[in-house]
Amino acid sequence: MGKLEMPKVYEAKNHEDQLYAAWAASGFFNPDNLKGEPFTIMMPPPNVTGVLHLGHALENTLMDSMIRFQRMRGRKALLLPGTDHAALPTQAKVEKMLMEEGILHPRQELGREKLVEKIRVFAEQSRTTILSQIKKLGTSCDWSRLAYTFDEPRNRAVNELFRRMYEDGLIYRGSRVVNWSVKGQSTSSDDEIEHVERTTKLYTFRYSKDVPITIASTRPETKLGDTAIAVHPDDVRYASFIGQTFAADVGAASALCLKVIADEQVDPAFGTGALGVTPAHSQIDFAMYETQKAKGDPIGLIPVIGPDGKMTAQAGFYAGLSAEEARERFVSWLKEEGLLEKEEEITHSVGISDRYGDVIEAIPMTQWWLDVQKEIPGRGKSLRDLMREAVTTGLNDDPSQKVTITPDRFTKLYLDRIEHLRDWCLSRQIWWGHRIPVWYCQGGKNGVCLEGCKPQVAVGKPERCPACGTTKFEQDPDTLDTWFSSASWTFSTLGWPESTDDLRTYHPTSWMQMGYEILYLWLMRMVLMSTYALGEIPFREVYIHGMLRDKDGRKFSKSLNNGIDPLDVIEKYSADALRFAVVSGVSPGNDSRFYEEKVEAAQRLVNKLWNISRYILTSIDEPVHGRAFKELEPKTLADRWILSRLVRLEEDVSAHMQAAEFSQASEKLREFTWSDFADWYLEASKTQRAQELTKTSTDDILVYVLEHLLTYWHPIMPFVTEQIWSSLCDDELLLAHAWPSMRMIDLDLKAEAEMAHLQEAVSAIRNIRSQYAVAPKQKIRVVMVGGNLEGHASVVESLAGIERLVFEAQAPQGEYASVVVGDGQVFVSLEGLVDKQAEHAKLARAQQETETYIQSLEAKLANEAFTSKAPEQVVATMRANLDDARQKLKLYVHHSES
C-alpha cells in the first residue's frame, strides 16, 4: 500500500491556479534567475479590445511550450509578456459601445480629453482581464518585464524612433492621396484595407461633344475632378491627340481642362483604351500626376470629394451632395446631353476599411509619411533594402543576421510585397494612440510662425522657436499608426533607446510566432524598425501559424456565433487539454479545425497520464526519483524494451520540439504514454511486481520512466505534469527541472524486435479469443511451436489472459485454432468450439497473403536493376523479410497438410 492519496479523476480546477502561483513565486519565469545561453521570445501583445480568443490560446501554447522546453534545456529563457493599445481598433470599439449607449457622435459630444479617458478606462479593464487569462493558459512569462505598447517606456521609444527617422529625412510631411474612411474620419494604411468583389455599373461616356475621346468609369462623379486623359503611347487611335488639351464644361466649378497624356500603364485593350485621369481620387492617377510633374509637363489636381464624403465646392453644381447623389445626377445629365454611350454591370474590387467597414475614398491630404525607398544617410541603403537583406543574405551579408521564416513559402510572399511597397502613411486622425511628436510654432496669427520655421520634432514641448522666439506651440493633433509602436516591440520592451543589459543579452530575439494574417502588418515592420534602429534583425526564427476554424472550416466570428471561449474550455476540462487540443494536428502555415470533441479526447489523455501516475505512485511504497540510468537493473524483455523506447522517445521529442514541430512531439508522447507504457509495460509490470525476483527492479523502472515521461510532457501539458511531479519530488519544481537527455544511451534493437514478436503473439491469441467469443474466465491452454518466446511465458500468459502457455517442438493434436506469428505458431486449445471450416479458410487466406507477399519480394529481388541501385540496407531488409515470409509459409503448408 502506498502512502499517497490520488483521486481517480484528475480535477484540474483544484490545482491549476495554485500551480501557476507556485511557478510565479519560484522566480524561474525571470531569466535573471537562470543560467545559460539566452533564449528570447517576445509575446505578440494581444490587443486590448476585449478578451482572449482561441487564437490566443494557440499562440500561448506555442510560445509557452517552446520557452518551457528551452528553459528545461538549460537556456536563460525569457518570454516577455505585454499588451497592445491597438489604437484604431480600440477607439472604434469604444465609439461603437458609446453609440449603443446613445452617444451618437462620441468625438463631438465628448471632446478629445473625455473620449480618450473613456477609452483608457476600457483599455485598462480589458488589459487586466487579458493578463489574468494569459495566466490561466499557463504561460510562463516574466511578469517583472511586463510591457504595454502605450506605456511610458514604449512612448519614449516611439518618439525617439520618429525623431531619428525624421532627422534622417525618411519621415516627411506631404500632401498625397490617402486611404480615407469617411465613417472613421481617419486615414488608414494600405495594409488595413480589405478588398471585396462588388458588382457596379461601368459607364462609358464623353466629357462633351467637343472632346473626341470616350472614357469609362465606375465612379463618374469623380470625373468632375479630371485633369487629363491618359492613353497608351503606342495606341494609334489616339496618337495624334497626345499633348493636346481639351476643355469641357461638365458642371464643375470651372470647366475641365483635359490634357491628353501618354502612359505605359494604360491598357489599350480595356474599354475604350483611354482613361480619364482623376489625380485627387485615385492612387494610380495620383502617380501619373506626380510623373507628369517630374517630367515638367504638369497636370492639375482637383479634389471634388471632401473628407466628409460630400462633393466639394470645386464640384460646382454638385457641391454638397453625397457621392452617390452626385453620381446619379451626373449620369442623368450625361444621358440628357447624349454623351452616355454605354452602361454595363461589371464586378470589380473595392477597398473596405478594416475597422469601420465603409468603402475607402481616395482623397488628397497632408499627412506624415515614411519613405521606404529613400537612401538612409550614411548607410547607402533604403529601408526596403534592409527588409530585403534581412530575409535573404542576412543583414549586411551577415548570415548570422538572417531571419528564417517557417514555412518557407512566406518568405516569397514577404519579398514580393516589399517590391510593391509604397510610402507608409503614419498619421491617423483618431485620438487613442501615440501623439505625433511634432510641434508647430504659433508665433504669428493663424498658428503660423512669423519667420516660417519648420515643425519642431521633439519628445516634449519645445522651449522656444529658434526662428521667432515664441514659446507658443501646438502639438500635431494626429496620432501614429498603431503598428509604428508594435513594430518596435522586440527592442522597445528591452529598454531601447537606452543601451541596457537586457538589450545586449536578449536581442535579437530567438523565436517569434505569429499568424499569417499579420505578416505584412507586423513582421515586415518589425524587421524594418529593428534593422533601422539597431542594425540587428528582430528575431532569428519566425514560425507562421494558421488560423483556428470551427468544425465546418468556418472562421470563428461574432456574426456566426460559433465562438468558443478558451476560458470556458479550461473551466470545463483543463488548460492542459486545451493546450494539447489546440496544438495537435497543427502544421506551420496551415489552418486547423477546433471543436469540443478534440478537447474531450485530450482530456482523456490528461486523465490517462494521471491514472498511470496514480497506479505507480500509490502502489510503490517509497518511489525513489532521480536515479541514473545505469542504476537500473532491467531483468526482463519488457524492461529492456520500455527503456529502449524511452530513449527513442527522448530523441524524437527533443528533435521535434527544437524544430517547433509541436504536433509531432505531442503525437510521439501520446503514443508512448498510452500504447507503450500504459497498455504494454504497465500490464507486464503487474506480473513482474508479483514476483520477488523482479519486484524491486520493476518498481525502479516504473518510477524512472514516469519521471522522464512527465518531464517530456511538461512543455505541452505543464499543469498536470507539475501536479504529479509534486507527489514524486517535493524539493524541486518540474518547471525548473533539467531536461534529461538520453543521447548517450544506446537503443536496444534486439529487445525491440523481440518485444514486437511477443506483442504480435499476444495480439494473435486475443484475436482468437475474441473470434471464438471465449469467455474471459474460461481457462484455455495455448501451445507455441517455435517463435523463440520461451522464457517470456508468464508475461504472455498475463497479457493474453490465458491460463498456461507451453512450448512444444511439434504441432499438438486435437481441436485448436492456430495462427502463424513470425517464425512460430500459436495453437489455442478450444475443445468443442473450433469451426474447422472457418479455421481452414482463415489459414488459407493468410497463406495466400503470404504467398503474394513472397512473390512480390522475389520479383523485386530478382530485378538486377533494383539490387544494384537500391541502397544496401533496403535490399538487406527485403532479403530478411523474404526469409521470414518463407519460414512463415512453411508453417502454413505444414499446417494444412496435418
Place this chain on the structure above:
RNA sequence: GGGCGUUUAGCUCAGUUGGUUAGAGCGUCUCGUUUACACCGAGAAGGUCGGGGGUUCGAGCCCCUCAACGCCCACCA
C-alpha cells in the same frame, strides 16, 4: 489577371531527405465492471493516397497536366 495552399479511412489529420504489406484520434461494430483509469480494456471492419500522364529498380512523397475547394495579391479605369 497573377501567386499560394489543400485534396490520404465515415469525420479531423499525421506521413521527416522517394525504400518493407500507408498510420493515429474520433466515430462505427463485437466482447468485457480482473483493485491505475468506463475519461477504461480487448478485438474487428473501413483507404485503387482527387483524376490523368511522366521520371525511377521503386512514387502518398519528385515533374507535367486537369479538377474541386480555400486563401493572398493587383493600378480591370
